[in-house]
Amino acid sequence: MREITLSQAVNEALREEMRRDETVFIIGEDVAEAGTPFKVLAGLVDEFGTGRVIDTPISEPGFVGMAVGAAMTGTRPVVDLMFGDFLFLVMDQLCNQAAKIHYMSGGTLRVPMVLRTNLGATRRSAAQHSQSLHALVAHIPGLKVALPSSAYEAKGLMKTAIRENNPVVIFEDKLMYNDKAPVPEEEYLIPFGVANVKREGRDITLIATSSMVQVCEKAAETLAAEGISAEVIDPRTIVPLDTETLIASAKKTSRVIVVDEGHQSFGVTSEIASRINEAAFYHLDAPVMRLGAMDVPVPFSPALEDLTVPTPEKVVEMARRLCAGEMIHAA
């Protein structure tokens, strides 16, 4: 199968959906001629014009609010939020408005919009351009949240997001834009709420989101060499969350580590760990363990930044201890 980059995959998804449905449009900062700073949207304005690939002023709350209103009245906006950190600017429009309008109106209004943004540290961009804030939006009922882990998922999830009748937030990992993966030429969509078992295993389950899937796949390689068979599962969407698949794996392997690049405390790893603990407690040989980013603002210095994120080494180390039963002694 041909391989394309994550960036190309997103671009293709948008192009296909904009061809298919003329109510789909893109709005955000420097999305047209510049094609975003990451160049993900390069060329779309040539095909669809500035009427459907709309450059905005630096007014995140404003254009997210406008997307909500546009979505309520018959279009399907795809909002480009240049950095995931800017979510903090648009939370009111996203969480007080977009997320609640369908419910508050008793089902008479709906907000079919997509908010594309990113996550991921280690790009030396410091505390306000490196956050992974998906846990925040996942906490708000009414939003769906997708976390593609490769070009394949990025395309398939984006196409689904655009056809959804609800507000969807998609987080791309900004360090993966140039990573290639096999992506079929034929059209495909990836349903929400269906986890992907990336690698089967017997001894331990590694549940990983976004770029942490790569991290866990590397860890699994190392563990395999040591005779530990790790299953790697990518939930693909955290809202809705395919709890069933995760629980089944936990019951099978009896040991679980959840790995995510958001801050660990009050984050995604806690939710997934809790759901598994609640449902598979008596099948577990050890507590479900979490590995998130450190609970510190992301530091600029490379010497510090690299310490804050989960790495294959940290996963391997934790898996070894779990499989050796060491957590028993710790408890």
Add this chain to the structure above:
Amino acid sequence: MREITLSQAVNEALREEMRRDETVFIIGEDVAEAGTPFKVLAGLVDEFGTGRVIDTPISEPGFVGMAVGAAMTGTRPVVDLMFGDFLFLVMDQLCNQAAKIHYMSGGTLRVPMVLRTNLGATRRSAAQHSQSLHALVAHIPGLKVALPSSAYEAKGLMKTAIRENNPVVIFEDKLMYNDKAPVPEEEYLIPFGVANVKREGRDITLIATSSMVQVCEKAAETLAAEGISAEVIDPRTIVPLDTETLIASAKKTSRVIVVDEGHQSFGVTSEIASRINEAAFYHLDAPVMRLGAMDVPVPFSPALEDLTVPTPEKVVEMARRLCAGEMIHAA
């Protein structure tokens, strides 16, 4: 001991701290003559004047940002955010700025500010005036988060918050403003990160925040009548979190329910449950269970709203099942 309302307790804390330190001031909407819609600040403007009890326009991001700048330059602002739901408007100033400035500046700047706001549903105020959003700020390193459960805590935690050198978010339960509790005449402060064992018990631990402490105390009464001895613990601050006390209790009782009024998914209950599971797994007879608010926007209709929040009945029901070992069969 004399009894005063939670509202009076907050008022006293502010009055005492404003007398003690002339750099403390209050800023927010209708805080002066009106004393806020909940009348919590009544009378403060008479003593301290409009120079220190400052009415603002309806500009939440603006006055939170100004409080950050004021705090950085030698004052201790107490920001009044009329409803916790408006946090979504100020997330950038709170989470991208206030929370990170000390860290980003390598410790050279600091932001000693307090953001007072509220949480709590069942006031028939619908989806944009009923949220309990403390999990969101708890996820952001650099912020401290306090959740007073009575007038006593409201006063002692507020005084500590004002003297803290970091941004603190305090959530009062808006339904508890008129609830009375014994509050000493003498000055006292409640340290952050120290949980309060409200009731000792042997069979099960109920960890509860804010008004859920009352809910769990009621549940404990009912359980006691059935011969189940429940321990009720109030963490008082969720950042920092007194994990040690919670774990010790879990090890003692071997069963835990965490009760909180925020949405259950990706919320506070998940974090507390995870920390206990990780540390006390081999002492537990059952999985740590969570009881948060339903994952739905808060509906207006009383017939629906009351269904969304944890109640003593729900806690009792879950505790009974846990103690009967029923969760084993479910798993």
Add this chain to the structure above:
Amino acid sequence: MCATKTSRAAKAAPKGNSEDYLRMYRQMVRIRTFEDNANQLYLSAKMPGLTHMYSGEEAVAVGICEALTTEDKITSTHRGHGHCVAKGAEFKEMFCELLGKAEGYCRGKGGSMHIADTSNGNLGANAIVGGSMGIATGAALTSKMLGKQDVAVCFFGDGATAQGLWYEVMNMAALWKLPVIYACENNGYSEYTKTDEIAAGSIRGRAEAFGIEAHQVDGQDVLAVNTLTEGLVERARKGEGPFFIELMTYRYHGHHVGDINREYYRSKAEEKDWKDNRDPIIRFRGWLVSQGLATEAEIEALNAEIEADAKAAVEYALAAAYPDGAEVDLHVYAPTDPSVFRPGA
């Protein structure tokens, strides 16, 4: 019993016949009557929560909405009953909503602060001050993008002009010439604070700084409001928007129904002056009679009919059923027809 709104096709000529004038009068009285009944429901502890009365500001909502077609959109505020009625809503569904009943416009899920009436283009009230400024502007973007003729009117108060969002969306509306009209109901107060204390400079000047044509109008004069709006709506349809209107008005009640003792922020004399000397309904009624468009008797009959309608609707709503508990987790997500997710769909 409802005031039927004209569709765009039927609505070309400016107001000028007695039917139009009488409908405007009727709509203003309907709003006042709705509010009086809502207030009674609160005072008799039959309504859950609080609500914000529109009484005194009727000429604003009616003058503007009478210039709109059903397809035109509005966004409303926490003080939104007036906009809802003026845009064509029915008493029954409104009272049901205020009481949290299943037959309400939002099945009881929204209540007073979130009432929406999509059949008439009301995109909903909003409990975040200024929260609908983006939504209205986005509705205008849809209109332009899909080549429709719809205009969007964004209602908000003087207090809402302090929200930064307004400046962001005005900038984009002006850059892209969107068919949106920002209608600022300046009732002199933002909760318990006078507008002067929280608004520096000139509110109209703020719109003008973005190159937006700005108008001020007596919000107690329904004809003045309507005439101005008719003109701006027509121009907005032709791509000459956006526009800004500042409507000088007054709220008769407290900030919300529970705000009874308000002398610490405004005097009884001031309230009395507005009620006695500038009431939009009294003024328009006098004009109708003086012009021979209606007799006093006809007006009294109309008032009585509306009063009776309201009473019936209140009674209906009080007796109506609450939504079933099973609805609590319905409408969190809109359903999507699974077939659209098939490749090639």
Add this chain to the structure above:
Amino acid sequence: MCATKTSRAAKAAPKGNSEDYLRMYRQMVRIRTFEDNANQLYLSAKMPGLTHMYSGEEAVAVGICEALTTEDKITSTHRGHGHCVAKGAEFKEMFCELLGKAEGYCRGKGGSMHIADTSNGNLGANAIVGGSMGIATGAALTSKMLGKQDVAVCFFGDGATAQGLWYEVMNMAALWKLPVIYACENNGYSEYTKTDEIAAGSIRGRAEAFGIEAHQVDGQDVLAVNTLTEGLVERARKGEGPFFIELMTYRYHGHHVGDINREYYRSKAEEKDWKDNRDPIIRFRGWLVSQGLATEAEIEALNAEIEADAKAAVEYALAAAYPDGAEVDLHVYAPTDPSVFRPGA
């Protein structure tokens, strides 16, 4: 080697002696030299991440900061090296910060986009466009509340005027007459987009609508900038603020150091015109020489000295140590002396 700033007491008379002029020139050259070295560090892959060059805009930062005392506060932007140098910072600590070293102003934790220099009243650069507008206004609130004389200057770009926050804080600054000066560096671009395409109406008019006195000045003329600012600063100290200044300027490099191919959004001819005909350093140098305040030889010597300083600082920073890994969770929370928590403390 650093340009020593005067304290408020020593700084009463307006600029007028050659020492002041030469310091202004020196500061502009220091900024340009700093940026050239930073760009080289990027191009040679020795700097982590990206950075935004201030080259071309030197007269803005210097003209304004020379009107301020050390106690006066500034807030800076993503394009903040110029403000930092102009407010009195040292090369060594700045380069260390850009390279993520422990001796940087922020111990390497902030980097280019968060550089802060509290010893000189620089409250920090900000990577959220417009993100420091509240902070600067709040610093002015402190000044007024504690009866100090400090003025706060808020630097931001033309693009930042699209952020709603600005309007919110301008309103409060105007209502409360705060000693803050909003300094908009209008360099014609917001990333890859021309200002005209993203700003409707008049930027100055937006400040004026809040009753704020607004000025426009040639940002390539350091004396014009300085003279205007000196006057406004004095007036702000007397409670006549806030003020707004729009400084017309140009950035020589791309939006950031990696923005090399930029002809799709601006022409080489345009860039050449600004560099050749309006360069603030060349212009001011010419003036200094023509006024007999310095000889060409003295200027060359000064330039060379600064060049050497920069080189030494770069070398120092390259060799300096990274922070110890243990610092990663230091400074998340500021320590608080436990004794303050004792009752009666």
